Amino acid sequence: MKLPFSLFLALRYLKPKRTFLSIITLISVLGVMLGVTVLILVISVMTGFDRELRQKVIDFDAHILVTSETTLNNWRELTEKIRAIPRVVATAPYVQGPVIVEHDEQRLAPLIRGIDPEQEEKVVSLQKFVKWGTLDLTSDTTVLGVELARQLNVRVGDKVTVYSPGNLSIVLDRIKKLENATGEEEKKAIEELREVVLPKD
Structure with a gap:
């Protein structure tokens, strides 16, 4: 049976006449195996890293943000x-702007985000x-x-004061x-301050 030239050449070098297995052939085969193995490992690691990075970026924020230079009243x-x-x-609405903490x-x-x-x-x-x-925003709480x-040396349970630049002078x-x-003046002053810092509307 006549073998194809490529198969004949491969068998010729894989099993020479003088020895059972050529040392050069063995080294070549092992080198190719090692190279392919390393290539597969590198591609797998990079693919996993890329997928993980994409997932973290996507999970951190919405896929699409609808914004405006002014407040979206509608x-x-x-x-x-x-x-x-x-x-x-x-969808999830939010309001964001600079503040002083x-x-x-x-x-x-x-920047603070409501x-x-x-x-x-x-x-x-x-x-x-x-x-x-915990993620508890039901009362006068915030997440930093x-x-x-x-930088502020804040721990869980500490109180922080937030000033809005829009009404900073009033605050x-x-x-x-x-x-x-x-x-009584102190109570009244506290209520006035609360209305400025935490408006009802």
Whole structure:
């Protein structure tokens, strides 16, 4: 039976006449096997790393952000329109802006993001990003990033003061008034400060 030239050549070098197995052939085969194995391992690791990186980036925020230079006053109607789009799984409104955060005489100016926890959880699984404490935003609580908490030296349960730059001068006036108030005036000053810092609307 006449063998194809490529198969004949492979068998010729794989099993020479003088010895059972050529050392050079063995080294060549092992080298190819090792090279292919390393290549497969590298590709597998890089593919897994790329998939993990993509997943972390996607999980951290929504796939699409609808923003405006001003406040979206008609966000409820806009939300309904977006939810009506096919293949839109969930939406979550938010408001974001710069503030001044104070704790233990340390002041920083990060961005604050106000969310609806129930709606936000449908878009981004925030719970798995919480390192310490719990994701409880039902009262006067907040969640800080790890780096911001480190810079402010904040621990779970500590109190921080948040000032909005839009009404910062009013807030400072209310604080000054509160420092000099006593009795009923102090209670009134606290209520006025609360209305400025935590408006009902």
